Amino acid sequence: MSIENLLQSLSELEQKSQTALAAIDGPDALEKFRVEWLGKKGQLTEVMKSMGQLSAEDRPKVGARANEIRTQLQVAVDLLAEDHQNKEWAKRLESERIDVTLPGRKVSGNQEHPVRTTMEELVRIFEKCGFMPELGPEVEHEFFNFDALNIPAAHPARALQDTFYVKGYPQIVLRTQTSPVQVRTMLAQKPPIRMVCPGRVFRADYDATHSPMFHQIEGLFIDTDVHMGDLKGILATMIRDFFRVELKVRLRPSFFPFTEPSAEIDIQCPFCEGKGCKTCKSSGWVEIGGCGMVDPEVFKACGIDPDKYKGFAFGMGIERMAMLKYGLDDLRTFYESDQKFVSQFSRWRS
């Protein structure tokens, strides 16, 4: 066979293959086509076999032409195969359709009590400011809960706090505040001191705003150069970090036996941001706790030189802070509710 003949039959084959290619209507037909045209016994291979009769200089020309057709066909077949596969997948994926609006299987996660969350959040805020948490017992000796805090037995301030006593031990009380931890810390450590004490406290009182059991966090900072301005600074930082809005902090004169000067801590109402609402009784301000400069009598009782050292202390109710953050008005809900109540707080956590 001459080179012309060969090239001629290659062109015819090309024609034919194109027609056959166009007729392919599914994966089976495609496979048949592949065997027929590209297989070892395919038509193209047959033509190539007769190439041996050609001269050495004609052989590459025909080879190149045959390869061109072969490649062409291979590409077309691959494309078709991919196309068929895509269609198959599309069919299968469609058949696997589900109702995505149905609820997922439950993964139980963090269901921390909101009081605990609030307490931990406050502790972390203070930790950032260098105030490390300290702990103490919940059942205390009156020395730590009262005497060392400048609340002697006959002081009217003792009556302010309805104290639970342990039967048979008039000196043993359920701590009415976390302040005894401050005393224990001051007795064990030399200044400078920078600590917070979070914890559970008890008072014999029960209504919508008083629970016999609640939680407090108190802070104490003692150093040689500390004044009320530092106290204000720390409180402002804490409020900003906790409520994540700029709320003004204001101190109002008050009395606590363990601080002098003493103050109540007011913040702009976090609900209305100071504009006035039901929570703040239209005043724009809510009270969150007490604070002051450590009374020299407390320093003396704890073996710290009141002339050399000054310090501030502050304290607030955890539940109060949680109520302000989450918008609750009955303190008792925290202790008397069910799992559903606690679970809903997970949405608040970031």
Next chain:
Amino acid sequence: MKISLKWLSEFFPHSKFASSPTDKAELRARLPFLGLEIGGVQAQGAGLEGVRVAEIKSFEKHPQADRLNICQVSMGEGTDLQIVCGAPNVRQGMRVALATIGSVLPGNFEIKASKIRGVDSSGMLCSGKELGLTQDGEGILDLSSDYKLGSRLVDAMGLDDEIWEVELTPDRADCLSHLGLAREVGRLIKNKVQLPEFENLESATKDVALVSVEVQATEACSIYTAVLFEGVERTTTPPAMKQRLESLGHRSLGALVDVTNYVAQELGHPLHAFDADKIKGSKIIVRFAKPGETLVTLEGTQRTLHPEDLVIADLEKPLALAGVMGGLESGVSDATKRIVLESAVFDPIVIRKMAQRHRIHSEASHRFERGVDPNNTLRAAGRAALLFRQTTGARRRGAIIEVSSERGKRSQQKLSLNFDLRAFHKLVGIEDAQSDSDAIINVFSSVGIDAQVKSTNVLKVEIPTHRVDLFREVDLIEEAARLLGYDKIPERYPAQKTQSSSKTYDLYAKLRRVRSRVLDTGLCEMMPYCFVSDRQLSKLQSPRAVELENPLSADWKYLRPNLFLGLSGILSNHVALGQHDARIFDAGHVFEMSTSDFDPTSSASASKIPVRESYHVSWAIMGRSCEEHWSTDKTSIDRKRLVDFYDARGVFDKLVPDLAAIEGRWTSTQFIPLQDFLKNADWMRLLEADAPWIPVKLLHPSRSAVLVWPGKPPGKIVGFVGELHPMEKSDWLNLPTGLSLGAAVGEIRVFDDLGRIMGELRAGKIEKEASPYGKIGVSRRVPIVERDISLVFGPEASHAEIEKTVQKSVGGGLLRELRCMDLYQMPDGKRSLAYRLYLQGEGTLSDAEIQGAVNQAVEGLKKKFGAEIR
């Protein structure tokens, strides 16, 4: 302290602030910044706009009701109104308060025209209580005949007053009166306080005294004055005084008592009036009570007196509890003609202890406890003298007697203190420019405190005797800061030049870690009250529970000895709300009386508290083991499976690594069947002694375990896991009849004796952290091979034993893990158990090595338990 704004304004005759709404509002807004919080404001006469002064012209019995009268009432003009009234005190010509139709009384009570038992009634005749004016609801208000008919009651009675509830801190004893508050208000309105008129009794001291006073207990009574009054002509309190006292919440008790109360409210000094004819020998003795003495106090209680009770006595017996409450017998009555008025200063601590001992909280004790102005005794007595004369006609006879101790005389002198400006700036931080000596002198003088420059930076401050709260320099620093205003203090962020350290932080961090790991189990944290009842305790062996002296209720008599009791209470609340699924936990302190002796007299007693606190974690799971989901196969067992022991145990298994970081022994915790304890009396005694908090009676005896650390058998008890006892469950959780649900619980003692641990940490002991992991192995990059074995065991072979045996039997360190994959309880009591061995070597294991390991395991089990391959 209730304050009448009108009364307050009488101290400022030249100021009109009380009649200006804006001035009033400004005062209310500013007082809190002087430390005087206003807890409530009550506008008097609110809701009384439609109430008029009327007169009963005539009345007759209601034909259908014995208790009702039909009254014809006139308001001066117009036609008379017919009003049906049930009050017992109606009389002809009586001036009454008539709520006209359409008026809305306090409590949102609207007056409408009505028919009462068939008789028309157009309005209501009101009692003091209905109008919110007095406590008296028995009869209708009997108004003075001076009141103009038809006028508004508010105008006639002068009810345009405003009552403030001032919430005083205990240090501000000086503000327990209208005079006291006036001193503070005076600063705000820039007006000087003018004292009310009083008789000068000092000029009377030359006269002969007709009573005598002997103060024996000089340490408890620094000043005692007494004056005799004679010629009481009438004891009816004038309406204005009565109304004023009642508006402040004081019952009117006749003119003699009312005058003393009036003066106490006005000037702050408690007074007491004795019926002079009841004082034997006309002699007053101030002394402590003698053993066995008794006294019937005013309200009728017979009291046995304590030797530390200070009494006012005559020659025979105690007449009154000094400064706390008068005696019934010696008190004044309508028949009293002569009175002895007492105006004294008693020791705060003595009074406080008496008030506590006798559980009396009186207006007098409240003031004496906080401290009274020693210079107020004569002024108050003089004011009372004037009011006695005006209201009852009684006049002073003889000289006033004043007995003062040395201390009493000293207390009448002004205290002089130094005020160092540098100390002020150092503590308060207000800038120097805003608080120089002139500024400080100014603010002090605005509340009647004299200050003058003594030397550079030092002021000499004279403290008036009513300011019992100011006796140290630091008190003056606070006073100056208060008066300058805390808003002048600039914010500063404290320098962090020191490293903060916390001794107990280690403990805190561990608690935090354990709690967060419990949260990881998906349990929900609950915080039940930590008080429990007798009934709850009855389920524990011998709880040594901490009992409260003054519990709020019988249900809250003790502190919790475990967390389980609180959690099971929450479970039963869930059931009551129809929520039968719960997965909850609690972590916190539990309490028991410690066995060590507590000596309250020892000076070291404060460091030893007879209550032992430990830290527990407890969990409770109830209902179905799996969450119901729409996709669950309806025939699947899991859907129906109720919570059982293994749900509760799973929580513990998850916690082990974190617990091990606290105490290494947690990794070797053993689960001993509760039954083994119940069968062994010695072990039970041990459980009662070491872990009385385990609720043995509430646990399923053969589906519960006691957790121990290995040691002398049974080991150290550290917790329990179990199902609730099927016979106790319904009752304990209040299950509705027929409802069966699974409930499994667990509790562990994470820290034993927190007091000791905290004590050691504070003393500087550093706890070495136990490694929770043991020896850390290198990660092997070789595939793990799984092989299952299945054998039949006798009933005695426990999983723990089987596991131990396999671990011992498989050599070469090839066994990475062993898992129980299946359990089949056979009818003959034997158990078929399938185990999966996870094998891994240094290199890829050959079939022979794998088979060898499997054979070792099987042979070991055959040898140890006589187990047979299935």
